[in-house]
């Protein structure tokens with residue numbers, strides 16, 4: 001039976017991480033001389049208190065634990081949201097870089113280093129996909145995701161966090177496929193030795209970037225990535241089978257989503273269960289009549305649209321009935337098209353080019369009040 005450990009944080013993070021590792025069966029994971037890769041979720045330049053990014057103090061506690069267990073080197077790496085012009089900023093402007101360095105580890109942005117290329121790995125991935133060499137060069141990989149809702153995938157947890165190991169230029173093509181199936185395919189290529197979910201501060205509502213922080217002081221860990229994500233989804237008030245990455249990951253044999261088959265150690269799931277606001281409720285509450293057609297749209301267009309909409313006071317300011325992005329098709333006559341993916345329909349509709357277009361430009365286009 002697979003184990004997922006769940007902890008409501010009561011003391012300092014260093015102690016809680018040691019406890020989490022013991023409870024999850026990872027006590028002896030690190031061997032003397034191991035090179036350990038930690039993969040947090042860094043989202044642009046968001047501070048961890050927004051819930052958008054893995055808490056650097058959780059990462060620091062894992063670094064300390066790994067060195068105590070005998071690790072020779074700990075590397076913290078990510079390839080964040082590809083709309084960010086200088087990816088190093090996600091380390092330098094969020095405090096993550098400084099905290100990692102103080103803990104004796106080094107940080108890398110994957111995009112500045114080599115990738116191992118996979119060809120024809122899955123029909124759900126681009127023909128050629130690059131995965132950071134750090135994933136394969138390390139002795140142990142520990143995945144440390146944030147705990148967030150996600151407007152495309154419903155949640156973003158450990159399974160989705162592995163997308164950050166993909167070569168930046170492959171990510172757009174990645175999203176043109178079925179993003180949930182593509183994430184499952186990536187999970188078949190990357191197998192972290194341990195998966196931790198940082199639920200110190202989560203994000204509900206319009207995650208993964210524009211939601212509301214939830215201070216829940218939780219940590220989860222386990223070797224079964226599907227099981228860990230299933231337990232976290234349950235805690236958010238979302239049944240595991242509602243989450244396509246979890247459901248398809250389970251069907252693909254990557255882990256177990258049935259919580260009855262998973263041994264939960266530490267605190268009880270039922271005692272900690274919450275009811276998080278889902279992404280669609282945030283937009284439908286604010287813009288009840290606005291239709292968003294975003295099948296196959298990646299985070300670039302989705303996020304910049306959300307940032308633009310966040311800036312709009314009410315639906316009466318919007319000039320269109322529908323916004324179309326990604327591989328979706330305009331159905332409503334009064335549609336506006338966002339991003340170069342929609343170019344085949346541009347001759348008949350108002351549109352904005354770019355990949356992705358800037359949020360300020362989107363707002364100017366869609367608003368009556370310029």
Ligand code: SF4
Pocket residue numbers: 172173175296297298299300301302325326338339340341342354355356357
């Ligand atoms: S146009 Fe938008 S949806 Fe299409 S690849 Fe670019 S950012 Fe993604």
